[in-house]
Amino acid sequence: MVDRIPILKMGKYLLLSIQVDMHDQLALDLQEDLTEQIVRHRAKGVLIDISSLEIVDSFIGRMLSHIANVSRILDAKVIVVGMQPAVAITLVELGLSLEGIATALNIEKGMRWLENSVNEDEIAGEPESDEDTDAPSETGN
Amino acid sequence: MSVSQLAELLKQNEEQILDKWLSAQRAAGIRFDLIDERNVQDNSRDLLKAVIMALAQDADDFDAPAWKPLKAQLERLSRTQARQGFSASETATFVFSLKEPLFELIQNQSQYDNRVDLVWLVNKLVDKLGLFSVEYYMAGREAVIREQQESLLELSTPVVQLWDGVLAVPLIGALDSNRTQIVMESLLQKIVETESDIAIIDITGVPTVDTMVAQHLLKTITAAKLMGARCIISGIRPQIAATIVHLGVELGDVVTKSSLADAFKLSLKELNVRLVGNAR
Incomplete structure (x- = not known):
């Protein structure tokens, strides 16, 4: 019996891989753990790998939406990767299209997306924080 | 007892009935392009034997177990004929042409005074047999149609890879929920296998789009x-575009392109692939 799903920290990102059948308590614990970890590590992105998840119900679907919404408020981007065809079909049939959650085919592509979108944010935010100091160094390189 | 009488009568005149039955069949026309004389003879003989056997057990009721072997034989025969391409009336004629020789036989038995009863019995019997053979024939035909439908489903939903990371699903023919389900499954499976980022659904060959079809596509x-x-959806014809708008189907943020070529160009652009022509 697994009582917690491990959440791994990798640089600015948090990685979590769901490899067991989710039951309700596990999902609730996960939500709690994740929000805590995002705040503690000031994570910029969360990657959720569900490639081993074969059974899904409306509760899990809602949980994913919930995690995504909470993370967005905490300024972390969420991407769900590796969804199985059967799971995707089930979610669609349940009417849960996971609006607003980014998805990718595998961890590699998901990671690339996270890096791109986080970098974009930082570049956009940079001129405000360090104004002129950056400009000369860039021309120098 | 007329049933046992009839059984006795048939048994005594088996060869004669068979001969007359065969000539009646010949008169009605045998499809020699589908079956040969020997087979017709064997089938007729077997069936007649089965009839006599069933009658000999004094079974008046057609649902009695005594009729089981006869029914089984008839079923096998009709199903094969359905597969071989016989028409329904040809299959039924095979059975119905048994009436004439039997009536003739009873007519000649002047020693019996219950000939009307016997004729009625034969009539009932052959009609039942005819109905059964038609029923089995239909069942055989339906099985053939079902098989064809299944193989058509498999054939008509190919998912092809156009480029590294680009899949295309050319949909041809009417879409129903069954078919879309299969398209959905095979597309998703292929996406996993090839790790494709973009799938182009081409509906050039789809004759009509109604709310159901649009719903399935969106799913x-x-x-x-x-x-x-x-x-990316491509190949939406003007009428279909008009229908979609008219029906009020919300396509949301789904990208649509007029042709497969345009959709392919867009997907190459998204994958940062640039095609360069050779300068001559």
Whole structure:
């Protein structure tokens, strides 16, 4: 019996891989753990790998939406990767299209997306924080 | 007892009935392009034997177990004929042409005074047999149609890879929920196998789009999106575009392109692939 799903920290990102059948308590614990970890590590992105998840119900679907919404408020981007065809079909049939959650085919592509979108944010935010100091160094390189 | 009488009568005149039955069949026309004389003879002989056997057990009721072997034989025969391409009336004629020789036989038995009863019995019997053979024939035909439908489903939903990371699903023919389900499954499976980012659904060959079809397409697109692949719909004809708008179907943020070529160009652009022509 697994009582917690491990959440791994990798640089600015948090990685979590769901490899067991989710039951309700596990999902609730996960939500709690994740929000805590995002705040503690000031994570910029969360990657959720569900490639081993074969059974899904409306509760899990809602949980994913919930995690995504909470993370967005905490300024972390969420991407769900590796969804199985059967799971995707089930979610669609349940009417849960996971609006607003980014998805990718595998961890590699998901990671690339996270890096791109986080970098974009930082570049956009940079001129405000360090104004002129950056400009000369860039021309120098 | 007329049933046992009839059984006795048939047994005594088996050869004669068979001969007359065969000539009656010949008169009605045998499809020699589908079956040969020997087979017709064997089939007729076997069936007649089975009839006599069933009658000999004094079974008046057609649902009695005594008729089981006869029914089984008839079923096998009709099903094969359905597969071989006989028409329904040809299959029924095989049985119905048994009436004439039997009536003739009874007519000649002047020693019996219950000939009307016997004729009625034969009539009932042959009619039942005829109905059964037609029923089995239909069942055989339906099985053939079902098989063809299944193989058509498999044939008509190919998912092809156009480029590294680009899949295309050329849909041809009417879409129903059954078919869209299969399209959805095979597309999603292929997305996983090839790790494709973009799937182009080409509906040039789809004659009509109603709300159901649009709904199914949207479901497929949403499922693909959940897995992390993007879908482009191409080949929407003017009438279909008008229908979609008229029906008020919300396509949302689904990208649509007029032709497969345009959709392919867009997907190459998204994958940062640039095609360069050779200068001559």
